[in-house]
Amino acid sequence: MKQLAEVLQSGNISEFVSSEYTVYPKSIAKAGGTTIAIVKTAEGKKLFAVGDDDLYDALVGEPAQGGEGKLCALSHANRLTINNFFPNTAPRAFGTKVATMGLGDRLGIASPGHIETIRGKDIRPVLAQQSIRELALTGRTYEDVLDAAAYAVLQEGYTDGYGADGDHLKKIEDIEYALRLGFTMLTLDCSEKIDNSIAGASDEELAAKYEALPASLREQYESRYLGEAAAVPGATLAFTKESLVKDVLIYHEAINFMEEIYNRYIATLDREVDFEISIDETETPTSPEAHYLVANELRHRGVSIFSMAPRFCGEFQKGIDYIGDIAQFERELASHAAIAVHFGYKLSIHSGSDKFSVFPLIGQYTKGLFHLKTAGTNWLEAVRVVASENPSLYRRMHQYALDHFEEATAYYHVTTDLSAIAPLESVTDEQLPDYMNENNARQLLHITYGLLLQAKNEDGSLTFADEFFQTLYDREDVFVEGLKRHIGKHLELLGK
Numbered sequence: 001m002k003q004l005a006e007v008l009q010s011g012n013i014s015e016f017v018s019s020e021y022t023v024y025p026k027s028i029a030k031a032g033g034t035t036i037a038i039v040k041t042a043e044g045k046k047l048f049a050v051g052d053d054d055l056y057d058a059l060v061g062e063p064a065q066g067g068e069g070k071l072c073a074l075s076h077a078n079r080l081t082i083n084n085f086f087p088n089t090a091p092r093a094f095g096t097k098v099a100t101m102g103l104g105d106r107l108g109i110a111s112p113g114h115i116e117t118i119r120g121k122d123i124r125p126v127l128a129q130q131s132i133r134e135l136a137l138t139g140r141t142y143e144d145v146l147d148a149a150a151y152a153v154l155q156e157g158y159t160d161g162y163g164a165d166g167d168h169l170k171k172i173e174d175i176e177y178a179l180r181l182g183f184t185m186l187t188l189d190c191s192e193k194i195d196n197s198i199a200g201a202s203d204e205e206l207a208a209k210y211e212a213l214p215a216s217l218r219e220q221y222e223s224r225y226l227g228e229a230a231a232v233p234g235a236t237l238a239f240t241k242e243s244l245v246k247d248v249l250i251y252h253e254a255i256n257f258m259e260e261i262y263n264r265y266i267a268t269l270d271r272e273v274d275f276e277i278s279i280d281e282t283e284t285p286t287s288p289e290a291h292y293l294v295a296n297e298l299r300h301r302g303v304s305i306f307s308m309a310p311r312f313c314g315e316f317q318k319g320i321d322y323i324g325d326i327a328q329f330e331r332e333l334a335s336h337a338a339i340a341v342h343f344g345y346k347l348s349i350h351s352g353s354d355k356f357s358v359f360p361l362i363g364q365y366t367k368g369l370f371h372l373k374t375a376g377t378n379w380l381e382a383v384r385v386v387a388s389e390n391p392s393l394y395r396r397m398h399q400y401a402l403d404h405f406e407e408a409t410a411y412y413h414v415t416t417d418l419s420a421i422a423p424l425e426s427v428t429d430e431q432l433p434d435y436m437n438e439n440n441a442r443q444l445l446h447i448t449y450g451l452l453l454q455a456k457n458e459d460g461s462l463t464f465a466d467e468f469f470q471t472l473y474d475r476e477d478v479f480v481e482g483l484k485r486h487i488g489k490h491l492e493l494l495g496k
């Protein structure tokens with residue numbers, strides 16, 4: 001470590017040679033008289049610091065061998081110190097004028113590869129993006145999520161800014177949890193306030209429900225939407241009394257919820273937060289008219305949003321390409337994108353992983369100004385690494401996923417055909433990575449991530465996770481290249 005201290009202070013990192021550990025060269029940073037760097041050791045990544053002032057004193061670590069400097073854990077406390085001395089390692093809001101991409105990292109190890117993929121492009125990364133569902137399934141916390149993203153930004157010397165999205169939040173306590181930690185994006189999941197029963201209600205039931213609303217409210221809706229046609233350039237909108245009644249009954253409570261959370265939190269914060277509305281995780285596809293209604297009501301109520309995630313026609317399932325009539329998708333996308341432009345926010349594409357057949361349309365109709373959310377596909381790239389570098393582990397994980405698939409379908413909507421997946425015994429080790437190119441196998445491994453990562457043996461040890469993370473640690477170069485290739489394909493087709 002003495003040599004490392006010397007080369008860090010001299011700035012001649014190229015002279016550093018060690019059999020014990022390697023330095024991430026882009027991580028070298030100075031604040032006052034202290035220099036830090038992230039190093040890869042046999043025991044994991046550490047933060048090395050050498051110096052003698054505030055930053056050095058604030059970092060918690062052990063004296064390094066050789067007496068020069070100290071070796072610190074990539075801990076939550078040290079991350080907060082790093083944030084204080086290096087502001088670019090703290091998340092920020094981006095607003096509506098730049099394209100953004102949610103790069104959800106369920107493992108806490110994907111962000112370096114994401115940064116290398118997105119660096120220099122006309123789009124900014126939301127590296128710290130996880131839903132409460134993902135935290136529950138992986139056993140992680142939002143502190144873990146932020147820590148991992150911040151250390152990745154330090155490791156990669158990334159200075160263009162990154163976001164932190166408390167994703168698919170439904171409960172007040174989860175919203176407050178994310179905001180308390182400094183999350184810079186809030187995705188409000190309104191699915192529990194959307195009344196999906198309306199789609200199948202009889203005319204009598206619809207009339208009774210609608211008449212039960214206050215007359216003043218009904219008159220307000222009717223005067224706004226049944227009078228003059230909505231004038232949104234590029235959007236085809238046609239309200240009828242029948243469609244208006246349904247949309248009001250489907251979304252009225254959700255709109256109230258959006259307004260409540262905005263007024264209670266977003267409007268009162270002393271900092272910028274990108275506020276996203278999610279109405280995508282629901283059975284009811286969002287018609288362009290319904291999208292316009294929600295957006296227009298929010299405007300009338302003074303609610304300003306960063307992005308809106310409608311439930312598009314067709315299927316945006318996890319980890320696989322778009323399923324549906326692409327011509328209809330294009331027609332409706334044109335209106336959805338025009339509505340977003342009209343009201344001054346970005347269209348957000350959830351379950352954005354792998355929707356290659358519609359990415360060019362999304363880039364075209366949003367004019368390159370969108371928010372795209374991915375998460376599962378990044379987990380699957382890690383699984384691909386295991387399939388190529390540790391076939392025995394992959395086979396055990398694959399079998400476990402087959403055995404526990406039904407349990408996982410409680411969390412995610414998929415139409416996976418397990419019978420279409422090639423039997424493990426028919427696949428050679430060299431062919432294992434090909435599973436990640438087959439939709440049914442992709443969804444099998446996608447939705448079982450929580451069960452796989454938290455599986456335990458009878459003695460309480462982790463069945464797969466320790467070996468899984470060690471494999472990814474040993475072959476992080478393969479993981480980075482896989483993410484650059486796969487997420488790079490997303491960006492290229494989106495026109496970025």
Ligand SMILES: O=C(O)[C@@H](O)[C@H](O)[C@H](O)C(=O)CO
Nearest residue numbers: 131133350351352373374375
């Ligand atoms: O799995 C989750 O809960 C999230 O990744 C969620 O699916 C996210 O909002 C998303 O759409 C990622 O593609």
